[in-house]
Amino acid sequence: MDVPLPLVPAKILTAPTTITQFPDYPKTLILEQCKTIKDLNQIHAHLIKTRLIHNPRVAENLLESAAILIPNLPMDYPISIFEKLEEPNSACYNLMIRAFTLKQSPNEAILLFNEMCGRSVRPDEFTFPCILKACSRLHALMEGEQIHALIMKYGLGSKGFGSNGFVLNALIGMYASCGEVEVARHLFDGMSERSVGTWNSIFSGYIRSGCWEEVVGFFREMLEMEVGFDEVTLVCVLTACGRLNEIELGEWIHEYVVAKGLKGNPTLVTSLVGMYAKCGRVDTARRLFDEMPRRDVVAWTTMISGYSQANRHREALELFHEMQKTNIVPNEVTMVSILSSCAVLGALETGKWVHSYVMKKRMKLTVTLGTSLMDLYLKCGSVGNAIEVFRKMPSKNVFSWTVLIQGLANNGQGKRAIQFFNSMVEKKITPNNVTFTGVLCACSHAGLVDEGRGFFVSMTREFGIEPEIEQYGCMVDILGRAGLIEEAYQFINNMPIQPNAVIWRTLLASCRVHKKVEIAEESLKNVVKLEPMHSGDYILLSDIYASVGRLEDALRLRNQMKERVIKETPGCSVIEMNGIIHEFFSEDNIHPDLVEVYNATENMMEKIKLAGYVPNTTGARLDAEEDDKESSMSHHSEKLAIAFGLIRTSPGTTIRITKNLRVCMDCHNATKIISNVFNREIVVRDRNRFHHFKDGSCSCNDYW
DNA sequence: CTAGGGTTAG
Structure with a gap:
């Protein structure tokens, strides 16, 4: 152990090297001059040759360079140095442990710690x-x-x-x-x-x-007790503020940061951006972001995810495109945010591009990234791609399985979803509430009433999970869709928790399918108490009245909506082409290729009429004349989008539409015939589920 | 020693 600290030998002084200045003792040489792996190799070789490596101080310094100071160096390198040490001291172990933790391998850190203790x-x-x-x-x-x-x-x-x-x-x-x-x-x-x-x-x-309340509470205590805090404290508190919607405290910190001239700290400013975005002040967040002199990946990702979480997905994608014009390289966290926006928008092309980018850059397929990719494919109706990603993922968690189960259910593959649930349980992955939402959803979509009841019971009995409002909602859906409306109604009344608007809306929707007027009226009353401004609910009941021939009641309800100034949500369908997202509204008058679109729609409607399509106008505006009804039906946003798809893509290409509302009866019927006449697969994602139209029929079996 | 960004549910 007693190797003396030497002078730097002449050989290095004269050798051609990237090290320009030569200090006279190893610490400076190794720690300050060693910037690249090449420097490190050179010095390592020299230290071995001169046996200087056996001086503990030298070894420590070398390890510090290899493990901590040189960025992006894989751990193999410090490991190889470490393994050649005859008697590593605690400082060497410390460095290795620190490095493993820093480089996201805490497992190895713990193993090494145990080894250290074992070697006394x-x-x-x-x-x-x-x-x-x-x-x-x-x-x-x-x-x-x-x-x-x-x-x-x-x-x-x-x-x-x-x-x-x-x-x-x-x-x-x-x-x-x-x-x-x-x-x-x-x-x-x-x-x-x-x-x-x-x-x-x-x-x-x-x-x-995830104890956000405690952070905010403690911080208030600090302020009261006048305990000093620093920038790290503020970052922590801002993170908590974002999660808790504590905008006042967040703004107070913002003012403090400005007053104390701390805006030069990028981490702190990024936290402010994140706080504002999470509190719903996305534009304030953006202003701060724009003011930042230097923006790193995290800053960009914060802003992008801010947009996705605020449901402003198009802006998320736009900002991502802007990011690509800079030399900041996105990482897998950025990709996750982008993918979730693509998934919501149904932007499969962009999403696929992200997927290929991920592969090209050899990004690690982390659980989160893989799960986001699966979610993208499932939300775009590409079940096969999703399963492929699932199989390739080296590790999966509850999220991954849940996304898959839910996604399969939404795509009409309820039985397959249940199979995956069973193999998940076999693999000892513990399901959670959300997983059960997926499983119950699968039962509902597949019409499996008894299985649904069974899962609902086993959820508590076998897994000890108390059902939450979502799972109660699923049960209502299962019963309601199967036509057991009275039972569903009883189920709601016997629930141990207060039903919310979604529960009553679910029942209302099944009343429409099964034309149950009384319970529908009761459901609407309850929905309106909770969410009076939701147009879709009034329309559901109005449709039910219309379908049983009670047109006056239907009209009365529509008028009630007008009186209460409840605006009908306009139907909107999205189709993506060459990375451009085209939005169509019902009776669209803003799309740039308007004339072309309307002509194409008319052509399309003529063609399917020849094949036996009969317009079904029960869902149309009731105050309109019969002719107007037909034309307004044919201008539903999804028909416009499908027509646009037909003329702008080559024959045989699958057309993918994403719609903000539920598909109406007439569009569903028309699309089936379109798929046959034009020989196209058409995938429509509506508010609740997927419809895969092919050869004149739909994957939902007309049950939605 | 302590600091910022991410996935599921209607």
């Missing part, structure tokens, strides 16, 4: 923060607790401050991010002295375990 290298006050961080990342409470015990054994857990403070802070952070908020709080309360770092540790832990 005593961990020190620098080791513990590193390893505890790894535990935090992994939510590895058991390891964390063992480490806590070790800390006490080595006497580092005293309540004093100084370097012990780091250890205690890290311990607090570990407990908080493992969900042991109480323990963290207990440790925190027991500390005689707290630094800003202590507060920040508990904040970051709380954030990682």
Whole structure:
């Protein structure tokens, strides 16, 4: 161990090298001059040759370069250095542990820590923060607790401050991010002295375990007690504000940041952008974003995801295109945001482009990215592609399975969805509430009433999950669609929780399918109490009246809507072509190729009439004349979009439409015939589900 | 030691 610190030998001084300045001792040489892997190779070789590597200080420095300082260096390199060390000391272990955690391999960090203890290298006050961080990342409470015990054994857990403070802070952070908020709080309360770092540790832990209220509450406490805080604190609090819609506090912090001249901190400003976006102030967020002098990937991604989460998907895509004009490289998190926007918009082409981009850039198919890709394909009606992604994903979680199950259900493959649910359970992946929403949805779409009842029961009995309003809604849907309207009504009345508007709306919709006037009237009454301005509900009942010939009642309801100034949501259908998203509205008068579209629509309607199409005008405006009705029906947004698709794509291409409302009876009927006459597959995604039209029939079996 | 961005549900 007693290798002396040497002078730098003459050989390196004269050799051609990228190192321009030669310091006279290794620390400077290795840590400050070593910027690339090439430098590192050279120095490593030299240190081995001169046996300097066996000087612990030298080894530490070299490892620090390899593991921490040179960005984007894979871990293989520091590992190979580390493995050649004869007796690595605790500092070397510390560096390796830190590096593993930094490079997202906390598992390896823990393994190394165990190895370290096994080889009787005593961990020190620098080791513990590193390893505890790894535990935090992994939510590895058991390891964390063992480490806590070790800390006490080595006497580092005293309540004093100084370097012990780091250890205690890290311990607090570990407990908080493992969900042991109480323990963290207990440790925190027991500390005689707290630094800003202590507060920040508990904040970051709380954030990682989703305890947003605590962060805001503690911060208010800090303000009251006039405890000093720093920029890290503010970032934590802003994150919490975003989740809790705490716009006032967020704005207060914004003012503080401006007043103290902290706008130069990009992380802080990015947090402000995120806070505003999550609180629904997307435009304020954008203004701040535009003001930022330097924007990195995270800043761009924050803004893009801000748009997606605010349902402003087109702006999300536009901003992404703008991002591509810069030299900032998107990463998989960016892709996830973009994909979710593509999925909502039904922009399959753009989504596929994202997929190929992901493959080209060899981005890691992380669980989240894979799941987003699956979601895209499923929401665009491409079941095959989704399953392909699913099979290729190296690891999957509940999200992935849930997305698949729900997606299959929506695409009319209820039985297949249930098969996947069963294999998920076999693989010991624990389903959650949302998973059951998917499974029950599958039962509903496949008309499997008894199976649905069974899953609903097993949810509580076997999995211990209390059903929430969504799952009750699914049951209402299952019963209602199968025509068991009275039973569904009873079910609602016996629910242990208050029914919401969605529940009554679901029942109302099944009343339309089965023409149950009384319960429909009752349902509407209840919906209106909860959500009086939702036009679709009035229209549903009005349609029911019309379908049983009670036109006056239907008209009365429409007038009631007018009196209450409830606007009908205009139908809107979207079709994507060459990456451009074309939006059509019912009775469209804004699309640039208007004349062409209307001509094409008329042609299309003529052709299908010859094939036996008869307009069904029960769903049309009731105050219109019969002729007007027919023409207004033929100008429904999806007919315009389909006609546009027919003339603008080559024969045989699948036409994909995304619609904001439910497909009406007439459009559904017309589209079936169109698929036959024009020999096209047409995939329509409506508000609730997919319709795959092919050879004159639809995947939903006319049951929607 | 402590800091910002991401996926499912009607």
